[in-house]
Amino acid sequence: MRFLPRLLLLLLPGAALAQTPPPTRFTTTGHIERKAPGLDALLAPDAQVEILASGLGHPEGPVWVADSSMLLFTDAPTSTVYRWSAGRGLTKFLEHSGYTGRLPYSRETGANGLALDGRGNLLLCEHGDRRLARLPLGQPSGKLTLTDHYQGRRYNSPNDVAVQPGSGIIFFTDPPYGLPRQENDPLRETPTSGLYRLRPDGKVTLMAAHFTRPNGLGFSADGRTLYVAQSDSLKPLIMAYPVNAKGRLGTGRLFFDLSQVPKVRPKEVPDGLAVDRAGNVWASGPGGLLILSPQGQHLGTIDPGEVVANCAFGDDGRTLYLTVGTWLCRIRTLSSGF
Template sequence: MRLLSFVLLLALPLLPATAQTAPRLTKGRVLRHAPALDQILSPNARLEIVGSGFTHLEGPLWVADSSMLLFSDPRTRTIYRWSEPSGLSKFLENTGYTGRLPYGEEPGTNGLALDGRGNLLLCQHGDRRVARLPLAQKSGLLTLTDNFEGRRYNSPNDVVAHPSNGAIYFTDPPFGLPEQEQDPRRELPLSGVYRRDARGKVSQEITDLSRPNGLAFTADGRTLYVSNADSLRPVIMRYDVRPNGRLRNGRVFFDMATLPKVRFGEVPDGLKVDQAGNVYAAGPGGLSILSPTGQLLGTLDPGETVTNCAWGDDGGRTLYLTAGSFLCRIQTQAQGVTAPQR
């Protein structure tokens, strides 16, 4: 392992939750494990701080039509909007849970995606559903699905739209339930991965992962990666997508138990893929960059637990990271697989 760069944020106070002005502060380190990383990150690539002072960031999503990044804070039930010219603002408040009584540590919205039809897809912990919202109006929230065969979901966590077949796929771990697996409100006996097809029919695709979390398609939509956020089995799984959209042939792509544990509680989390098939996986030690064959090429460690990432900017060559109270980004030489646009 070769350490390329290590830039510490020196004795700086916590910055307010707002966009930074150029030149941006840098944070953390880039670890190089294989020469092939040079094709993805230049020797001078650094993690830049875009914003800080948040509570617990998740669900980054680039919306190309508006040149903006959306990301969520499920603890404060807020979805933020950031763009280079306008900086930071609140996009939605009081989202993810519509109840009146307190509900767990993370009642808000987590994962975000686009459906390719001008709608935002939202995984809502407290309301235990996947919802759809027209981006143009920011009103007219519609429940897409909140149960499987009459039993309410645990707490949908992350969602992704297939690039061509019109289906959405989402994970349903127990993290949004106040008592998680032991919660008396739990109605399903497992944590599954589900598919809602273009007609609205929901099928249970994966049932043997204890805590399915992040998920991402390859550019051709023929492969789906799913992370398992369980310290006892911290793996990234790889599935073939059949022509009818069903998943098959699940196998371990990468075992994150082989990674050093840098911070307490780090487990596999959000995933993204680039056009060359490399996988970017949040987990122990930061964001792992993996080749299509599962070789560890490098690690982005911002010094905080990384929850997810998203490709953004023109050409999808900027990688945004949500990491604890920080929103960071790094310029790459790769081109990301981005969310379906309108």
């Protein structure tokens, strides 16, 4: 009889499921297109894309939290931030992640881009609330607004965010994707789709106003170069800007023109990106995830068979997580993130 309580526990609905770890082997998908020999130093010949989770709405904004060994990512249509870890698999981290108003609002009310500020806080680009917010990772109810307007006008819908290594200065993009009617929405107050800088003292500066659809952001490991993706199907590109220690941008240059890459699927435009320690840029775009050398040479493409939204390095730095269609995926690399 003394074993009965344990037996009853095992028979409780969901009890066994809640303690079941994710599988050690996952379904693989897609293929790798190798365009230049330099890719062999970044991806092994047998590298494969694994599907870790499926059935999501529109996963985005992955970020690795090293001290918790978990990946966080957003699902804007369901306004949820998920966590994934090797031990627990997929679980919810935060609900109502991007909108505190009355529904319905738009198709993407939730948070999009995520980043860590180096002080134990998660930064969230919130579409519905049209703000950049900060959430202490240990206090799920402690979310605060960092900024929700510029010169008295509400933002469109902050989309992606990056923190400059060394300085802690924050950059974020503000396209109209989260507004119900996007650029034609009557709620729109800001006429530009800008690239903004937020300094530690709280001062916000519009750094670039010429973008039509600024989207993904990524810094080089030394913090001296900021990459900005433009998700405009008529002018898809990635720009590179020199940045000094005070967060001032120099003259930008065209890093890569994605109009030269044939589309494989509809709606493939530049979106999120990541930069490894060696300066290679891993960027979503036509055909999947493009791997670009520091000089802007197209080395190859990871094609998982669906549209890639974003990516982030995690684990020991040699695992690249991808948000793909309705999936969360990963692939092992020979390069290292930071």
